[in-house]
Amino acid sequence: MLPATVQLDLPEWAHGVVDPARTWPGDEAKVRLAIDLSRRNIEAQSGGPFGAAVFDADDRLVAIGVNRVLPQHCSVAHAETMALMLAQQHLGRARLNRDLDGLPVGRYVLATSAQPCCQCYGATVWAGIDRLLIGARSADVEALTEFDEGPLPADWPGELERRGIEVVRDIAREAACEVLAAYGSSGARHY
Numbered sequence: 001m002l003p004a005t006v007q008l009d010l011p012e013w014a015h016g017v018v019d020p021a022r023t024w025p026g027d028e029a030k031v032r033l034a035i036d037l038s039r040r041n042i043e044a045q046s047g048g049p050f051g052a053a054v055f056d057a058d059d060r061l062v063a064i065g066v067n068r069v070l071p072q073h074c075s076v077a078h079a080e081t082m083a084l085m086l087a088q089q090h091l092g093r094a095r096l097n098r099d100l101d102g103l104p105v106g107r108y109v110l111a112t113s114a115q116p117c118c119q120c121y122g123a124t125v126w127a128g129i130d131r132l133l134i135g136a137r138s139a140d141v142e143a144l145t146e147f148d149e150g151p152l153p154a155d156w157p158g159e160l161e162r163r164g165i166e167v168v169r170d171i172a173r174e175a176a177c178e179v180l181a182a183y184g185s186s187g188a189r190h191y
């Protein structure tokens with residue numbers, strides 16, 4: 001019998017780690033939450049040094065994500081894809097900002113501790129978000145860790161902007177880099 005289902009979970013510590021009733025106004029607060037999740041993930045040894053979160057137009061959290069690749073034997077279980085998939089499941093929409101008829105149903109923001117890799121870049125194009133907030137750059141990830149971020153279009157921010165996704169980079173970049181550096185210098189490869 002071939003496998004017919006797939007299940008992905010956030011680590012235990014992620015349950016209740018943030019108050020869903022609070023708001024996260026401003027770009028920096030959103031990215032700092034993603035960075036905090038990335039730090040917690042390596043401290044708990046529950047995945048790689050990456051965190052992400054999806055917010056609605058009222059600055060409320062819709063879903064969070066952390067890297068779960070090695071614990072869950074799943075190469076697509078990056079922080080951004082985890083957050084996007086959980087948000088889509090929660091809202092019951094494949095495109096967060098459109099209903100089945102393609103009509104707008106709100107604006108959504110994805111905040112991530114580091115620039116999306118080639119996989120998450122593609123996922124971002126189809127996920128139905130309106131803004132992408134980024135902490136560390138891919139160059140930081142590749143300089144501070146052994147991760148390969150993969151090939152991207154030369155003008156990757158422009159390609160997103162042309163699809164209606166505003167890109168804001170270098171938000172709390174130093175704090176994001178501190179987590180990457182901590183992971184990179186730890187020699188950890190088992191999570």
Ligand SMILES: [Zn+2]
Nearest residue numbers: 078117119120
């Ligand atoms: Zn990724």
